Amino acid sequence: MLENKYINFDKYEMFEIQKTFKTRKLAGTSEVVTQYEYKLAAFFKVKHAIALSSGTSSLHALLYAYNIGPGDEVILSPSAPVMSALPILAVGAQIVFVDNTKESFGFDIDDLKNKTTKRTKMIVSVPMWGYAINSGEIRDYAKSQNIPFIEDVSHCHGSIDEGKYMGTFCDAGFFSTQERKLISTGEGGFVITNDDKVANRLIEVRDFGKPVSELSRFPDHIGEYGYLFGLNFRITALSAAIGIAQIDKLNKKIESRTKNANRIKESISDIGWLREVAIKNESQPNYYAMLLMITSEDYNNSSVGKRLFDSGIVSDTYRFKIKPLYKMPIFKKFASDCPNSESLLRKIITLPTHEGLTSDDLALIVKSVKSMEANV
Ligand SMILES: Cc1ncc(COP(=O)(O)O)c(C=O)c1O
Structure with a gap:
């Protein structure tokens, strides 16, 4: 995986x-x-x-x-x-x-x-x-x-x-x-x-x-x-x-992860329902993972995550079954109105970008994303 x-x-x-x-x-x-x-x-x-x-x-x-x-x-x-x-x-x-x-x-x-x-x-x-x-x-x-x-x-x-x-x-x-x-x-x-x-x-x-x-x-x-x-x-x-x-390796890791993220980004740029989240001005992510936003109502992140999982790719958002904390029993008593968080957590999906990925791994990630039909 x-x-x-x-x-x-x-x-x-x-x-x-x-x-x-x-x-x-x-x-x-x-x-x-x-x-x-x-x-x-x-x-x-x-x-x-x-x-x-x-x-x-x-x-x-x-x-x-x-x-x-x-x-x-x-x-x-x-x-x-x-x-x-x-x-x-x-x-x-x-x-x-x-x-x-x-x-x-x-x-x-x-x-x-x-x-x-x-x-x-x-x-x-x-x-x-x-x-x-x-x-x-x-x-x-x-x-x-x-x-x-x-x-x-x-x-x-x-x-x-x-x-x-x-x-x-x-x-x-x-x-x-x-x-x-x-x-x-x-x-x-x-x-x-x-x-x-x-x-x-x-x-x-x-x-x-x-x-x-x-x-x-x-x-x-x-x-x-x-x-x-x-x-x-x-x-x-x-x-x-x-x-x-590990400190000495950090910059090289980020360089390599950024290259992988750019490769994925370029390869999926023609997909209408998915894009990278907006990167804040004057900022540079370390690509701990690549964070994507589902932009079509025809898709949701749990079924996209499941399809990725079935192709051998584990998205953090799927693995952790992300949801607002107040939907979990121990935090329920602190529930509060947070509509943006609810919508965000339904639409985002992560992809691995780490420096251990091979060219074939990146090709598999791209192929899996591209193979998804509407109504996933
Ligand atoms: C955002 C975030 N905060 C805190 C932690 C807790 O770190 P640790 O596992 O070292 O206790 C994690 C762990 O994965 C995390 O992802």
């Missing part, structure tokens, strides 16, 4: 793993984790990168870092995956679902304004499959209201918007490095931020709340447990070692 997954590990990852292995220090407190963080911060041109055990734990840690809990509201779009919503439940906060724009995973700004209340303590946007959204607009609004703006850029390693890396527009951006992602460490995640206090608090939260610097609320108790809350969200040194090799 052709999936949105390619394991791009070779002698470079093996070299870093062996080097780390020889240090006999494999825990999250290893120097290798610090080296990985320096390399991430340099790549993204930010002050701090904090490596954590997953994308999910990155958001969980951020919610603690911003002191969010019962009685607080966190804004999210219903098009986000469950992983971007579950940590909000974990800290006992309420989710407020804000509608998407008509053709993107960004927020409808009017709905965002209407649904902001005195209890709104965080706005979390989730740009999907590596495509830019209206992050600048969201940031300006969040700033005007003094609300922290966090982006779940788990799909967006190396995607560019307005000349900057996605994840650097907001107060803190977090990434997953689970094995499907463009920087992959098997399991893992990291946060990037220019905010010294948030970075310091994340370091405390990931290590049982232990104060680590004079920026702590308890600067006189550096290294002592029991003053601040935290859990164990550390990444292992072996995962960090893999990450060190």
